[in-house]
Amino acid sequence: MLEVKNLIKRYKAVDAVNDISFSIPRGICFGLLGPNGAGKTTALEVIEDIIPPTGGEVLYNGAHRTSSFREEVGIQFQHTTLLNFMTVRETLATFHSLYQQTESIEHLVDICRLDDIQGQMNNKISGGQAQRLMLALALINKPKLIFLDEPSTGLDPQARRYLWEIIRNIKENGKTIILTTHSMDEAEYLCDEIAIMDHGKIIAQGSPADLIEQYCEGGTISLPRDNVKIHLAKLPYSYREVNGRIEIMPDKVNTGLEKLLAMQIDLAGMMVHSPNLEDVFLNLTGRTLRD
Amino acid sequence: MSWKRIWAMFKARNYEFFRDKAAFGWNFLFPFLIIAGFGIIFGGRDYSGFKVGVFPSAAVPVSFADTTLPQKFISTEHIEFVGFKTFGEGLEKLKHHKIDFLVKLDSPTRQYWLLESSPKGYIVERLFQAGLIPDGVGYGEKVEVQGGEIRYIDWLFPGILAMNMMFSALWGVGYIIVRYRKNGVLKRLKATPLTAFEYLTAQAMSRIFLLVFTLVVVWLGSDLLFSFHVAGSYLDLLIVFVFGSLSLTSIGLLLAARGISEEFTSGALNFIAWPMMFLSEVWFSLEGAPQWVKTFSQVLPLTHLLQAARKIMNDGATLADVSGECFIMLATTLFCLMLGAALFSWND
Numbered sequence: 001m002l003e004v005k006n007l008i009k010r011y012k013a014v015d016a017v018n019d020i021s022f023s024i025p026r027g028i029c030f031g032l033l034g035p036n037g038a039g040k041t042t043a044l045e046v047i048e049d050i051i052p053p054t055g056g057e058v059l060y061n062g063a064h065r066t067s068s069f070r071e072e073v074g075i076q077f078q079h080t081t082l083l084n085f086m087t088v089r090e091t092l093a094t095f096h097s098l099y100q101q102t103e104s105i106e107h108l109v110d111i112c113r114l115d116d117i118q119g120q121m122n123n124k125i126s127g128g129q130a131q132r133l134m135l136a137l138a139l140i141n142k143p144k145l146i147f148l149d150e151p152s153t154g155l156d157p158q159a160r161r162y163l164w165e166i167i168r169n170i171k172e173n174g175k176t177i178i179l180t181t182h183s184m185d186e187a188e189y190l191c192d193e194i195a196i197m198d199h200g201k202i203i204a205q206g207s208p209a210d211l212i213e214q215y216c217e218g219g220t221i222s223l224p225r226d227n228v229k230i231h232l233a234k235l236p237y238s239y240r241e242v243n244g245r246i247e248i249m250p251d252k253v254n255t256g257l258e259k260l261l262a263m264q265i266d267l268a269g270m271m272v273h274s275p276n277l278e279d280v281f282l283n284l285t286g287r288t289l290r291d
Numbered sequence: 292m293s294w295k296r297i298w299a300m301f302k303a304r305n306y307e308f309f310r311d312k313a314a315f316g317w318n319f320l321f322p323f324l325i326i327a328g329f330g331i332i333f334g335g336r337d338y339s340g341f342k343v344g345v346f347p348s349a350a351v352p353v354s355f356a357d358t359t360l361p362q363k364f365i366s367t368e369h370i371e372f373v374g375f376k377t378f379g380e381g382l383e384k385l386k387h388h389k390i391d392f393l394v395k396l397d398s399p400t401r402q403y404w405l406l407e408s409s410p411k412g413y414i415v416e417r418l419f420q421a422g423l424i425p426d427g428v429g430y431g432e433k434v435e436v437q438g439g440e441i442r443y444i445d446w447l448f449p450g451i452l453a454m455n456m457m458f459s460a461l462w463g464v465g466y467i468i469v470r471y472r473k474n475g476v477l478k479r480l481k482a483t484p485l486t487a488f489e490y491l492t493a494q495a496m497s498r499i500f501l502l503v504f505t506l507v508v509v510w511l512g513s514d515l516l517f518s519f520h521v522a523g524s525y526l527d528l529l530i531v532f533v534f535g536s537l538s539l540t541s542i543g544l545l546l547a548a549r550g551i552s553e554e555f556t557s558g559a560l561n562f563i564a565w566p567m568m569f570l571s572e573v574w575f576s577l578e579g580a581p582q583w584v585k586t587f588s589q590v591l592p593l594t595h596l597l598q599a600a601r602k603i604m605n606d607g608a609t610l611a612d613v614s615g616e617c618f619i620m621l622a623t624t625l626f627c628l629m630l631g632a633a634l635f636s637w638n639d
Contacts, residue, residue, distance in 0.1 A: 050481060051638065067484070075482040081474035083303050085310035090303075097299035098483040137479075 001026040001145060001176050002047070007056035009042050016042040018200035019056070029177040031191035033184070033277060039200035040180035041078055041149055048075055048147050071100060074143030076134045078150045082122040088133055089118040092140065099141035112136040112166060128159030135166060146170065148179040152186055164189055184277035196281060203284050208277060215283045216275030219253040222246070227266045234263065296485050300493030308501050318505050322455040326513045330444045340369045341415050344381040344390040348374030358396045364422030370415070391415050441605050448519055449600040450573035452509065456502050456532070457539050457567060457593055461560045464498050464543030466553065472638070473551040481637035488632055495540050502536040522607030528600060530610060531617065535596030538620040541627035542592070548634035567593040592623045
C-alpha cells in the first residue's frame, strides 16, 4: 500500500531522516519505534506530505501521491491545537465538511467514546479526551491509511489503555495504520511490524517476535546487587546494573541458572524475564529507549 | 475550489469571533468610546482654540475686574483664559506648551510672554496686538457663509470607523493566522483537502463580514447620539467600506503569509498600522504638510478609503465620483491576495 524508498530529510547540517526504506502492506499496523529525536516524526510528516523530502520518494498504491492522497488518509499529529471557542461536536462537523467521503459523526462519537463531551469547548477537555477527538478527526474521512504520531504520549495508564483498545478496533476493521512511538509496550501491543529508528536511520525491522528472536537470544536474570557483587568479575555473561540490581543476560536462561548455582550465588530475590523490544534496542545501540 | 470547505472555515472563524466575548465586546466598544469621547469633548466642533494664561489670578473663572488688558482681546472667541497665582506657575505651563501665551493682568505696560517657536503663541500675540487698536475703518469687508458647515465629528467619524476597521483587519487576520501557524492549527488543516486559496478566501470573507457587521452596529449606535449627516448614498458608502475592508484584510493576509513569531508579526503590523493612522487623515488633515508626505499617503489604502467615505458622506459624491479611490483599493486587494497566496505556508 505504501512504499518508502531512500527517504532523506536534511536540516542544514542535520540528517533528521537518513536514507530509510520500507514498504507497508494493506491492513497491518506498522510502527516506527525509537527514542526521542530518532527522526520518527520527521519521517512520518514527510510520508504524510506535510513537509517535503530532501531526497527519495514515497509511493502510495504504487504511484506518487496526488491531491486525492489527502482525501484517503487520516492524520493524528503529536502536537496540535484545535480551533478555539468551538465544541467537540462543532469541530467534528467542521472537519466533516472538508472531505468528500465521510464517516457519520454519530459513529465516530461512538467508537471514540466522545458522547459525554460533545457539547464541551475544545479547550475544556482533558488530554485523553483531546487525543480521542484527534483520533476521531483522523478517522472522519473513512481513511484507508491512518497515521498516528505518538498517540498516547502524555496520557495516564488508564487513558492510554483506553486509546489502545480503540486503535486495535480500528485495525480489526481492516485499516492500515502507521504509528510512531517510543513506548515498547505500545509497539508490542499494537504493531504487526516494527522499524526501529535511531539517528535518522532504520537499524532493524520485522515483527516484534522476529526482532526479539533475532537480537535477543536468552532472557534476563535479575538479582539484587549484594547477591552477586563479589562474583561480578568472574561472571561468564554480559550484565548491566539497573536500579540497584544486576541484570545478567545468558544465552539460555536454564544454562545461566545452572552456572550461577555452580558459582554458589544466592538466588534469593531473583527475577527472570523474557526479552522485549527494549532489550532489542539496547542490544542494537547500547542505550535504552528512554535515553 | 470547494465552497463547502470555504463555508466550513468561514463558520469556524465566525464562531470564534462571536464567542470570544472580550474581543467581541472590544471591537464594538472601542470605536464607540472614541466617537462618544470626541463628540462630548468637542461638542461636535473642531478643536482649534487658544489657551492664554493670566496672572496674578486665583479666581475661576478668571476675573477681569481690575485688568489693563484690552476688552476686545478678552472678548475674542475661541480663547480660553487660565488663571495662575504667580508668574512662575504660568511660565512653567508656557514652557511645557500647556498654554500658548502668558500675560500679566495688571501690568501698565501690558507685559506678555510667549515661546518664539510656538505658532499658536504667534497667532495669539497678533490677536493681542489687534485688540489694542481702536475700532475703525480698514478692517476689510466681512461676508458670512451660512449653513453647509461640517461638524468636526462628522469629519472624524469615518476616520474612526476606518481606523477600527484597519486594526481589526490587520490583527484579526494577520496576527491570528500567525498564531494558528505557531500552535499547529494550520498544520492540522493542511492534512485535509483544504487548499491555501480556500483557507485564505474563507478568512478574508469572514473578516469582511465581521468588519461590515461591526461597522453597521457602531454606526447605528453612534448615530443615535450624534445624528450624523450623510450627504450621499448609504449604499455607496457601504460599498466603499466593503472595498476598504477588502484591501485592509488582504494586507493582513499578506503579512501573515509566513512566519511563526507573534512578536515579529505584532511589530510588522504596528509598522504598517501607525503610519496609516497618522498619514491617512484619520485624525487631522494633511493640508499644509510637505508634498512628499502627501504623496506617500496616497500609497496607503486607508487614505483612499477615507477620501472616498468623506466625499460621499460630507460632499454627497457618488460611487462614480470616487471610482479612482475604489480602483486603488481593489488593486491593493488583488496584489496583496495574489502575493499572499503565493507566499503562504501552512507550517513553519
